[in-house]
Amino acid sequence: MIRQYLNVILLLLLITALPAWAQVNTNYPTGIPLKHKTFLVLHSYGPDYAWTREVNEGIMSVLEKLDWTDTIRIEYMDSKNTYTEQYLEELAELYATKYQILHFDGIIATDNNALNFLERVGRQLFPVAVVVATGINGVDSIAKPTIARSVVIEKADHLATIRQALHQNPTAKTLHVIADSSTTGQAMLAEVDKLLPQLANEGIEIRIVPQMAFEDLLGYGSHLNQDDIIYMLPYLLDATNRSFRQGFVSTFLTKRAQLRIYGSWQFQIGGGMVGGRVLSGFRQGEVAAQSLISLLTGDTSVPEFTEPVTTYRDLYDYRVVRELGINLETLPETTFFINKPLSFYARHKQIILPSLSIIAILVIIVVLLLQNHFKQLDINRRDRAIIDLNREIIETQRELVMTLGEVIENHSKETGNHVKRVAKISRFLGEKAGLTNEELEILEAASPLHDVGKIGIAEHILHKPGKLSDKEFEYIKTHTTIGRDILKTSDRQLLASACSIAYQHHERWDGGGYPSRLKGEEINLFARITMLADIYDALSSDRSYKKAWSEQKVINYIRRNSAIFFDPRLVGIFLSHTDEIRALREKYCDDT
Incomplete structure (x- = not known):
């Protein structure tokens, strides 16, 4: 009976501790025999860019777990702010000097500017490195032949996000598409433009917002009808080449008026945007790092181009959805929410579950104590006699051993x-x-x-x-x-x-x-x-x-x-x- 109670206690303790034992499953190779590999992660943009941070986190989540990584260097080209011929030449000279001794085995380039830079000087600066690129805006934007052995395409699901926005706002008459003045922003706008014919029968006017200064854009947004929808591509550079941190422009637009702004990148959601079918930068980086490892270990099955469809998910800001009065039933069934208030149980489950377990254990302990109290009194009486007998046996055994030793010595x-x-x-x-x-x-x-x-x-x-x-x-x-x-x-x-x-x-x-x-x-x-x-x-x-x-x-x-x-x-x-x-x-x- 006591053993059964102890088993119950053990089970409760296991249930309580289980979350702490959960492990994240990774899909990259393990037990790799290679040693002392060096890696360079070359980012197109600066660390203040949320997309870059997400991609970098995905890359490092793979590389930092390898037992054969000797050196990982991370460089930020910051090309959103500066991307001139003189800058690129000086950057190449800097890397040539900085890495004249260190030779990289693998390089991950994130976004088009970093890949284009490597197409230009990578074969001279890093002749033996295996190159993988991620966050690339379509196959057509890549040089032929490319220095990259494998490319992870950054392909936002514009059409799915726009259709979700139209479904959630049936009274909307106009959809405004806003893109920044960067090369990447214009490439994304071209992708959207190609999709417009598929929206011709949706009964809504679609306007491509022309390039303008930040202040003019705020003014444009303040005159929109509150039922209008904005589809906003990542915005970092206005028409005057003034740069902004990610989320800054969308946040100001929503502060000026209650605008229904949608986006297709995960890092956009949380600054006043409603949501959308978003692309995960973390997963883009993770897939790129896994591809690089596979190439370095001789895997010939790594595709030249990868479109990781598993990186999409429907992500919405619950607070914004409620403020705009959007019907929750119009959101996709697979929606993930941010800023959603937690239930009482969710807020306190880390206390509730252990507390319930402790209470259950205490009840069992009390039952055990009551059940065994009287038995223990009798056992204690018998134990005293047994202990005395055992002590006498042990002492007798020791004396016999000593006596036997003396007999042997006398012999x-x-x-x-x-x-x-x-x-x-x-x-x-x-x-x-x-x-x-x-x-x-x-x-x-x-x-x-x-x-x-x-x-x-x-x-x-x-x-x-x-x-x-x-x-x-x-x-x-x-x-x-x-x-x-x-x-x-x-x-x-x-x-x-x-x-x-x-x-x-x-x-x-x-x-x-x-x-x-x-x-x-x-x-x-x-x-x-x-x-x-x-x-x-x-x-x-x-x-x-x-x-x-x-x-x-x-x-x-x-x-x-x-x-x-x-x-x-x-x-x-x-x-x-x-x-x-x-x-x-x-x-x-x-x-x-």
Whole structure:
């Protein structure tokens, strides 16, 4: 029952956290083996132009996620303000100087002026770069042959936006088309002009507004009938070549009078325009970056010209729609709104959903607490008895292990205090090496069994006073395997650790030990610690075949065999604490 409640709690937590785990799916290649690629993004206009910012965001959303991008440089030609022959020549000289060392693998040109600039000087400035262009006003505006390997066409859906405007304003008598004086603006106006015959039967007069100064345009707008419709192309440059930031002109027009202004670019909506079937600059940049990556990875299926129809969507300013009294039912069913007031739930759902989840969890917790309150009282009583019993079992187990170690040492004609000293010194070294308290308890309890395998070695070999023959030495080395076989049948943590110590405490750091010739950190840490403690105490003690060494001789031996017999880190710890280790040995000396 408790597990079921916990599963419910976990499910609620997952539901609450799910939005944070949502990931955006990308369509560009992953796991690309290429490395150290450099890119140039060349924008026709300045960063103050909303379209340019949208396109750049789309490009960077792809390039910045690549693990093989070394350098990304972004240049703004600002050609809306200056686009003379002298300026282009000076710009080419600037780029030649600026990038005489840096060679680009790929270039993305945004809008026609940047592409035309590359057609003019790109083959000389960037001879090896793969070029992709985006935001290009139709195939006819591109030089033949073009430097670009792939071109993303910027094709606004003028006809769809105009027809939506006519449907939403059935009383309108006149449609005014406004374009700026830039090359791009006039190219867009030509696109609209070609579509006018398809609107001949719509019962509305269509006027192409002539080029004029900004102030004259405001005056023109103030004399329009409030039922008239304006279809406004991106406006950045008036007839006097005065430049404006995007949205500035449309905002002033709507402030002068409640004009019904429609547009076909996403960046236009939000400054007083009603809306329309808009083109996304972000998607234009994203498609261009994906095409460039595909070309650099050898994909031959990338089309020369791309018209990303998926970049359109019906976008409307809810506030403007309501102010102009436009019937919401006349808008397309797929309309996305900006500036739409959020419902109470939408405004507060980030608080409501977690709060409901928390309340549900608290209710479940209360139920669990009530259900288990009385059970816990009984369990606590029984647990006390079990804990006492477990403690007694653990202490008994430790005493048995220590006693067994002493029996083994006695079998080897060595003192029982040897295993106590090995245990205490091992714990001390382990503590200085950073082991946890639980690990130290296990190490101290398990290390006395390091020679448990000697119980299977004949006494006359163990007690031989002289040097062992090669055959006898090979025989006595089997005590490591015997010790492993004795202890391996248990999966208890204490005995499992004792098994590793018994089997590996004669392995050497340099791989020259036995039985498996393990080396370095392949050797169990407990075994490495026990080996150092065992050899230190053995060399410092009298044995049947030798006299005890002096302390200095033992220390020199250990220092000399660092990284040969012993873990060099443990040797460092040992040599830094010889006084404490000597004190431990004296505390459990054989005379006490």
